[in-house]
Every structure is written in structure tokens, then in C-alpha cells.
Amino acid sequence: MDKVPMTVRGEQLLRHELEALMKRRPIISQAIGEARELGDLKENAEYHAAREEQGICEAQIRDIEYKLSVAQVIDVTKMNNTGKVIFGVTVNLIDVETDEEVTYQIVGDDEADIKAGRISVNSPIARGLIGKEEGDEVVIATPGGQKEFEIEKVEYI
Template identity: 85%
Template sequence: MEKIPMTVRGEQQLRQELDALMKRRPQITEAIAEARELGDLKENAEYHAAREEQGICEAQIRDIEYKLSVAQVIDVTKMTNHGKVIFGATVTLLDVNTDAEVTYCIVGDDEADIKKGLISVNSPIARGLIGKQEGDEVSIATPGGRKEFEIEKVEYV
């Protein structure tokens, strides 16, 4: 089974989500029992809604459990790659063409959220940055065209 990289923060978020879903299980079971008491199950909308909610909850639990089982949790705070861009690093970049500064944290596919500055390790920008160091200038082909960046700072948080 191939392991998938994940940050410590990503694992914690998945475990919290799993915990919340596990706490909902008994509530859903109770809702199904209450709906059963209302009578005819064929035309009982509350029963069907509760069963659907149970199916969705169970699917989400299985999905999270699978993700956690194949996760290779990487704690970058324990690594000593001073100034080098690696998985889990937070990188501050200067766009050479616009002088705009942007900060990204390189995370696993399931953790990626561009609005929060979390980019997948498999994204074009992350692939172009991995292995580079503070002060390096990089040219990266993105779907929006070629981007020129200077790596200002690399942090391991």
C-alpha cells in the first residue's frame, strides 16, 4: 500500500472530523428509531432522511479512516533542512514581475486549500519549488502561464 504524505496539522484535522462523525452516529441511530415509531416506513420521509444521513456519515467515516491508514505523517519541525523547500515547509515568494509577495505551505493533496495558502505537493508551483533554497529564483510553468519567483523565506512550522 502506497503511503500518502500528510502534515501533522492535516492529520489532526482529520482526526477531529472523524471524532465529530463518531459522535453523530448515536444521534442518527436515535433519529432512525424515532422515525420508525411513526409508522409506515414506505411513506415515512423522516425515516428515509435519517437513513440517508446515516449512509453519508458512514461513507465519510470510511473515507477518513482510509486516508489516515495510508497517511505518512511528516513533521517538518523535526527536520534540519535549513532554508531548503521540502514537503510541509511554508514558503514566502516574491513575484519578480509584479513585486507581489505570496506565502504558501506545501501540504498533501487532501489538505490543499489555495484560499488558505495551502498548496498540494503535486501542484505545479510546489513541484517547481521543492529542493530549492532561500534566495533562489525559480521559473515555474503554471496553467496561467510562466511565473518567475524569488524565494524570500522558508519556514518549518
């Protein structure tokens, strides 16, 4: 079984989500019990809705437990800052063509959120940056075409 990289923040978010789902379990079970008391189960919408909610909740719990079991949590704050782009770092880039600055943190697939500045380690930009250093210029093939960036700063935060 291959390990999947994950940041400390990503692991914490998954654990909080798992905790919230575990707290919902008894509430859903109680709703099923109450709906059962209403009579005929064939035509009991409350019962069927509660059972469906229970199935979704259990599937989410299994999914999160699996993700946590294969996670390799990487804490970049405990690594030596070599200025190299690796999983978990925050990278400040300058678009060579437009001088626009952009900042990304390289994270696992489940943590990626482009609007929050977190890109997947498997994205074209992250793959093009991994292994490079501060001051390097990189050309990255993106869906919108070739983009040239200068790596201004690599932060191990």
C-alpha cells in the same frame, strides 16, 4: 499501498472530523428508531432522510479512516532547517515581475486551501519549488502562463 504525505495539522483535523462523525452515529441511529415508530416506512420521509444521513456519515467515516491508514505524517518542525523546500514547509516567494510577495505552505492534497495559503504538493507551483533553496529563482509553468519567483524564505514551522 503507497503512503500519502500529510502534515501534523492535517492529521489532527482529520482525527477531529472523525471524532465528530463518531459522535453523530448514535444520534442518527436514534433518529432512525424514532422515525420507524411513526408507522409505514414506505412513505416515511423522516425515516428515509435519517437512513440517507446514516449512509453519508458511514461513508465519510470509512473515507477518513482510509486516509489516516495511508497517511505518512511529516513534522517539519523536527527536521533540520537546511533552507531547502520540502513537503510541509512554508515558503515566502517574490514574484520577480511584479515584486508581489506571496506565502504558501506545501501540504497534502486533502489539506490544500489556496485562500488560506496552503497548496497541494502536487500543484504546479509546489512541484516547481520542491528541492530548491532560499535565494533561488524558479520559473514555474502555471495554468496562467510562466511565472518567475525568487524564494525569499523557507520556514520549517
